[in-house]
Amino acid sequence: MTLLQVRNLTIRFGQKLVVDDVSFDLDAGQRLGIIGESGSGKTLTSLAIIGLLPDAAAVAGSVVFDGVEILNKSDGELSSLRGNRIGMVFQEPLTALNPLMRVGKQIAQPLRIHRGMRMKAALARAIELCARVGLPDPERLVRSYPHQLSGGQRQRIGLAISLACNPSLLIADEPTTALDVTVQQEVLKLINELVREEGSALMFVSHDLPVVSSMTERVAVMRSGTMVELATVGELFSGARHEYSQKLVQAARRSDDDFVRVSRGGRA
């Protein structure tokens, strides 16, 4: 069952073309990686799917999620999808959380909005979610403020928020890039487990090919707004067709062969 269907997605800022005719499919429970450098348009593509592009962006094409066209929907209609059927985790754990609000309350938000839960019930569920994302001492932790937690812990909170309503699609935009190397591995493993348990589809956006290839089955390579290649990880590493993809593969091989092997073993 095709969960997400993107056809000819094109995004412009005024005269500037930033995403050019991007198309791909994602079935339920499948994982797709989107890889590219900064400026390749990968983040904008993911924002387009969730409907959070800046006002100044002009969008053309089609994005169909679960049979529903996203691009012409009003903000109100999309709000019922966001955080509910589609969850998103962002890159900067420090700034992605409200510094003036306790983390438990922030996890509770989507539950209150989409499940109509009262604060007490939502907070109780938030504690469960904290435990599920591997945070120690959840009862005490939900009362903390973001600046009292480490980067890895904050990113786990971010995961908890995005998964609170059991979304069918999780979009992760560079979720580990801002974390320490040691912590990155743990968080990646966590995402892996959670997505597998939920049966959600995963769209993993990153510039880091080894990381992406360890988390997903298929990879879309983006460069300067264009999707230059769409292939399975195996196909990519054995024989990438586009020159740019080949360069990426070579760089990945050089950087850390072990990483690729070990992480592959960690996948289901």
Next chain:
Amino acid sequence: MMRGNRTLTIGVSLVSFSVMLFLLSVIWTPYDPLEINPELSLTGPTSSHWMGTDEYGRDILSNIIVGSRTTLITGVLAVVICMIVGVSIGIATAMSPKWVESPAIFGIDIVLALPTVLFAIVLAAVYGPSTFTAVFAIGIALSASVAQVTRREVNVILLADYVVAARASGSRIPRIVRKHVLPNLRASLFVQASSASAIAILAESTLSYLGLGTPPPDPSWGRMMASLQQYLIADPIFPLWPGLAIVITVLGFNLLGDGLREALDPTLRRDVE
């Protein structure tokens, strides 16, 4: 440097309007602003007196034109004082060692806490109301905020690599100021000067309104409003003219400052989601 910038254009036009009034006042006015015509007291706008006459029968339009002198002169002088004093203190404080900088910052904060008009009132209590006290009070009061902003900016400038290198290689302070600090401050100084002008003119008109500014007979917009206010019952239009003149001028400088900031500051706001 200046692209087509709507705020800037409007600002410049409004300010030019006041400047033109000023220039006009030097060459010609419809009537002598001080000429008293008791028989014409408090007439509304007519073809011979476009803005009407005040309680002494003086032509209001002429008074408005000449009043621009007080406004602009006080404003300009006050801004000159506050910029010279403020920038000097700002630079000096930023480049001083910590033990000088901290009490200086504290001192600036104290002066900042004292409101401009209150300070002017105190000065007027001592020296009597006059253009000079107004200019001095406004200038000194504004210099505190100029000093604060300048200090912050200079601190940022001092962090630049080439400045650190220059200091490390032993360049003397006056040279560093001349070659590195001042050029980088230029844009900010223009913006600050426009904003300061707007505040200075507002303050001057307020002081005149309260009777603490330029004393009669020199026309002053603020004072005109105060005296014409009593005759509102006769015709509400009377205080309108000086009020309009003040608003146009202040708005002009505000927009000028905003426009300059837009044109000169590369770090504009990101797009709002």
Next chain:
Amino acid sequence: MTTVWYVLRRLALLLVSLITSSTFVFLLLRLLPGDLAQAKLGIYGTPEALAQLRAEYGLDQSLPEQYISWLSKAVRGDLGLSVLTGADITNELLSKATVTLPLIGIASVVALLIAVPLGMLTALRFRKWDGVTMSAVSQLGIAVPTFWIGVVLITTFAVQSQIFPAGGFPYDGWADLGGAIQSLVLPACTLALAQGAVLMRFARSATIDVIQQDYFRTARATGLSRAGALRVHGVRNALVPVVSVLGMQISTLIVGAIIVESVFALPGVGQMLLQDVNIRDYTKVQGTVAVTTALVFVVSFLIDLVLGLLNPKIRQR
């Protein structure tokens, strides 16, 4: 524990500010040319009378002595007597304050109530026509002198429509409650509008800042609309800069009160100050200004406390 430290630090700062500013005000008015006693007695000043007057007001003591004696009495609420009129300064201040303080209080509250919602609304409608219009109106609002707003209000509501009085305050003061309130409506509105325009611009830019934050994007990603995300996450975060600006605006509010009292002929502290300046009553001006600046610092201190409550990170610094 850090909260306690924060309060203590702020308190210490407050004390130092109070002492510094009172010294400043004291010196400013004492280092004047002219002899206070001579000014009072004029040509009737025989040497004995002068000496007696000086002794009475402590003018024969050295400057530091005068300062200490003035300060020690002032902190106990006794600002002394005016050399010129013999009036008790504290009493005068208190009676005039019954007009000025309610004026400032009501005006601040109304200003906040206008400014914060409007500012947030203007920010939400950032590039839409109504947002731009509101922004332009607030731009106009800060260019307009306070006294002009007052005159316009008088023209509209007092002269043309006769709804509110054009000025003055009931002779019985607050004993005539209805009359007192009526007299304060237009002045408070004037002050509130003037302050509101400034605060609104800050509220707007604070809200725009919030909208550009990453946590706002996270909030939207959880399914909140823009307005909803502002409501849940934005209000508190945007309030912080607005409240701190309000603290800085206290002195502007006081000046505004002076102006408004002049426009509406209200018998408040502001008008009293202007009159004292006119008759050169230095001691009274000194007392009034000292109290006013002290008030500014105290309010700033309280605002800092409120900010500490709103923003837990500040407390840890």
